[in-house]
Amino acid sequence: MAPLHQPPTIIETSHISPPNGTVPSTTLPLTFFDAPWLTLPLGQSLFFFSYPNSTERFLKDFVPNLKQSLSLTLQHFxxxxxxxxxxxxxxxxxxxxxxxxxxxxxxxxxxxGGTDFDYLKTDSPKDIRVLHDLLPKLPPPHVSPQGIxxxxxxxxxxxxxPGRGICIGNTSTHVAADGVTFTHFMKYWMSxxxxxxxxxxxxxxxxxPPIHTCRNVIKDPGEVAAGHLERFWSQNSGNHGSHATPEDMVLATFTMSRNQIDNLKHWVTEQSTIQSHVSSFVVTLAFAWVSLIKTLVQDSETEAKGEDKDQQVFHLLINVDCRNRLKCTEPIPPTYFGNCMAPGIVSVNKRDLxxxxxxxxxxxxxTARIKEMLSSDLLKTAPTWGRGVGKWVMSRFPTSIAGAPKLGLYDMDCGLGKPCKMEMVHIETGGSIAFSxxxxxxxxxxxGIALEKKKMDAFALNLQQGIKRFEI
Structure with a gap:
């Protein structure tokens, strides 16, 4: 673990906006893809870059450019x-x-204050509280006399x-846009x-640049947004995204090499009875999910009551990008600004998993769930998504995914080279596995995984044992 630390010292706070007059005052409606995020946690990410210079040079040479570029980027975002x-x-x-x-x-x-940059950019388990110090906090909501x-x-x-590096931390509400849009924003700003x-x-x-003009062609296929709004209104306390961090929580990264992934793919392809292409992402996700559930079950002191242990079912929530996959009056382009992800629930019996x-x-x-989603009319199936997500929420050890390798989160450069480390801190809110x-x-x-320290040690062991099993 890192030595005792002190939070960073704030040097300055400023307000960055698009250049005046470049963006007209604009309102954008929420689509049924956006509405579920009204009651869900915030997105939090950290990007670390090597920077072997002083604070004085940073403030003089780097920060002004970062601000100006951000202003120009916000002209589009x-x-x-x-x-x-x-x-x-x-x-x-x-x-x-x-x-x-x-x-x-x-x-x-x-x-x-003693926090070691070299420690932060490693894959080893890091105290999540140290990472929180590098994340900005959204100001509390402002409420008008009219209740707006x-x-x-x-x-x-x-x-x-100083002399080591910089960290760009970001906190945002997921209501505005998904990970595809956020990655697009970061790459544009860094470039x-x-x-x-x-x-x-x-x-x-x-x-x-992103496209904002096609929100109106995303038609709600069955009052899907209305259900999410009812849920939001019933629990709207003004504390959007707040949560308590468990004691002794750490965040760690585990890298699956190309050779290890290929070994997994070869084994799954040889054993599988379904005639479908096996992707690198799917086998990596399957391997990580099994390792995580095995860890959580081993750590659990009590088994679920009232059902056969072997008949328990574990659920994984995956997301399918619907850009260019919706049957709308016009296609939703890859650069669409907003949320455009369809949730799919993968269910596997405990005995099998x-x-x-x-x-x-x-x-x-x-593989079967993704194939089923991609072969269906996603808009027509949207009214059923809520039931599946509800089943997932109420299940034991519900697991979800953050990020994806295809996003290319390390494929960005602000003039300092590519990031030497990236963290999705919001996976601490429970049950998420981060991929890049x-x-x-x-x-x-x-x-990326966030767990209590004891569970993280067990997860690392399960992962290591699993990798050895598939070595060729």
């Missing part, structure tokens, strides 16, 4: 500088950006570790920062 507006019931919430009024709170901090709540969408904190630094003689190609061929059972079930491409560029997969 303007909802992140805006607010979630929540009128009194029955009017639905919506996103709003007011030109000349709204902005994103941007904090610059310095860590001089105004909630900021995003805040950013950049912390320098623009590098371009404006002028250190590279080659021209930097910026990602395409934790048995000798648990990875095969999990892989086959995940491996930062060494070897086509492996990084798996």
């Amino acid at each position: 303007f909802p992140y500088a805006g607010n979630l507006i929540i009128p009194p019931r029955p009017d639905p919430p919506f996103l709003r950006y007011n030109d000349g009024e709204d902005s994103l709170v941007f904090t610059v901090a310095e860590s001089t 709540q105004t909630r900021p969408i995003m805040v950013i904190q950049v912390t320098i570790f 623009l920062t590098k371009s404006n630094a002028g250190n590279d003689s080659t021209k930097i190609l910026l990602p395409s 934790l048995g000798e061929n648990g990875v095969l059972a999990a892989s086959d079930a995940i 491409d491996s930062r060494d560029g070897s086509n492996g997969v990084e798996v």
Whole structure:
């Protein structure tokens, strides 16, 4: 573990908005893809970059460019500088950006309290409280005399570790957009920062800007949003995203190499009876899910009552990106700004999941569920999603996924090289497994897990034993 630490010292706080007059005041309705996130936790991420310079140079040379590039980026990703507006019931919430009024709170901090940057960028288990110090906190909602709540969408904190590196921390409400959009935003901002630094003689190609204009073509297929709004109104306390962190919680990363993944794929392909292509992501997810459930079951002191232990069913929530997959009047493009993910529930009997061929059972079930979703009319099935998610929520050890290797979360450069580490801190809220491409560029997969320290040790052992089993 790292030595005792002190929170970073705040150097400055500023407000960043698109250049005045470049974005008209705009309101955007929430779609039925956005509505579920009204009652779900915030997104929290950290990106670490090596930076062997002083705080003075950081403030003089790097921060001004970072701010200017962020302002220009927000010209395209303007909802992140805006607010979630929540009128009194029955009017639905919506996103709003007011030109000349709204902005994103941007904090610059310095860590001089003994927290080791080299420790933070490792894969080893880290005290989650240390990571919290690097995350900005969303300001509390503002409530008008008319009862209208105004909630900021995003805040950013950049912390320098003098002579070692910097950390870009982000906290945002998931209501505005999903991980695809957030990754798009980060890559655009980082690319623009590098371009404006002028250190590279080659021209930097910026990602395409996002598209906001197709929200109205995403038609609610059966009052799906209404159910989520009812749930939100019934529990709306103004404490969106708040949660208690369990004691002794750590976050760790485990890397599956290309060779280990290929060994898994070969074994699953040889054993499977279903005639479907086995993807690297599916077998990695299956392997991680089995290892996690095995850990949680081993640690549990009491078994579920009133049912045969072997007949228990474990559920995994996966997400399928619906961009370009919805039967709308016009296609939803890959650069659509918003949420556009369909939830799917994978269910496997305990006896099968934790048995000798648990990875095969999990892989086959995940593959079948994805195939079923992609072959269906996703809009027509949307009214049934809530029942599946409800079953998942009430189950034992519900597990979900954050991120995906295909997002290329390490494929960004702000002029300091690619991130030397990235963390999805919000997986601490329970049951999530984080996935990203491996930062060494070897086509492996990084798996992030947040557990109490004792459980993390057990998970690491289960993972290690499983990897040895599939070695060829």
